[in-house]
Amino acid sequence: MLTDRVIPDEIKAKINILVVEDNLLGRKMIGFLLKKWGFRFDACANGKLALENLKLNKYDLILMDIQMPEMDGHETSKYIRDKLKLGLPIIAMTSNATEEERKRCLISGMVDYIAKPIVEEELYNLTVNYLFTTVVENPENQYQ
Amino acid sequence: METKTEKIEKTTDLTYLMELSDGNKTFVKEMINLFLSENPEEIRAFEKGIAEKNYKGIKTVAHKLRSTIPFIGLDKVIEKEVAEIEALASEMGDIKEIESRFLKIKSACEKAYIELNPVSSVIS
Numbered sequence: 001m002l003t004d005r006v007i008p009d010e011i012k013a014k015i016n017i018l019v020v021e022d023n024l025l026g027r028k029m030i031g032f033l034l035k036k037w038g039f040r041f042d043a044c045a046n047g048k049l050a051l052e053n054l055k056l057n058k059y060d061l062i063l064m065d066i067q068m069p070e071m072d073g074h075e076t077s078k079y080i081r082d083k084l085k086l087g088l089p090i091i092a093m094t095s096n097a098t099e100e101e102r103k104r105c106l107i108s109g110m111v112d113y114i115a116k117p118i119v120e121e122e123l124y125n126l127t128v129n130y131l132f133t134t135v136v137e138n139p140e141n142q143y144q
Numbered sequence: 145m146e147t148k149t150e151k152i153e154k155t156t157d158l159t160y161l162m163e164l165s166d167g168n169k170t171f172v173k174e175m176i177n178l179f180l181s182e183n184p185e186e187i188r189a190f191e192k193g194i195a196e197k198n199y200k201g202i203k204t205v206a207h208k209l210r211s212t213i214p215f216i217g218l219d220k221v222i223e224k225e226v227a228e229i230e231a232l233a234s235e236m237g238d239i240k241e242i243e244s245r246f247l248k249i250k251s252a253c254e255k256a257y258i259e260l261n262p263v264s265s266v267i268s
Contacts, residue, residue: 022208023208023211023212024178024182025175025178025179025182025211025212025215026211026212028174028175028178029164029175029215032164032165032168032171033164036166067204067207069204095207095210095211116210116211116214117160117214117215117219120163120164
């Protein structure tokens with residue numbers, strides 16, 4: 001995998017990611033990749049379950065499917081921002097990779113989106129960018 | 145003597161899964177098994193949706209299928225039909241149009257079951 005963002009294993013092991021995806025194969029695949037990259041994660045199948053997870057655990061980032069039963073990605077993201085008042089990055093994963101969909105994702109409170117089928121390199125770079133932006137913007141802080 | 149071999153067109157393609165997993169056969173087998181257990185249910189839900197003219201149901205299954213098919217390379221064969229059904233269902237289009245596309249999807253999926261079953265014949 002091509003990337004210029006190499007994060008030490010001990011730092012990655014402290015990161016906890018929530019995967020919200022109703023498609024079983026999709027959920028399995030994202031979990032496989034996160035495990036391979038060395039991140040911790042929980043996975044669930046819809047927005048309602050995601051909110052339950054968020055009330056119990058602390059996460060650093062959410063990978064959010066859009067079209068899901070019970071509670072979709074837009075509704076869930078709005079709830080996370082408006083009701084739970086959480087500011088963690090939420091990245092949308094969608095088959096409808098259109099400009100209109102991207103705008104809808106941003107309005108719902110998501111920070112970015114990735115098109116399906118997922119390309120490993122893209123997902124890794126996007127995830128790492130949102131997790132470690134502060135470190136990259138202030139490189140001197142890394143060694144303090 | 146030159147022997148002629150018949151080229152059999154395959155419906156499935158595991159390149160995406162193999163690349164994604166760095167050739168992890170256990171993971172690829174697990175994904176194939178999941179497809180083989182999940183997909184017939186999706187096809188049945190599709191048939192039910194068409195029989196009942198349940199456009200919302202059809203759209204939901206089409207969207208789900210759209211996420212699933214790339215894992216075994218079926219998107220190269222039926223992505224167009226799946227996307228068209230999703231669009232037709234959104235605008236409550238002609239059910240016959242939906243059905244004709246569905247028949248191609250069903251046929252491709254059935255061919256995929258044969259190609260991928262048993263999994264051990266694909267991934268050794």
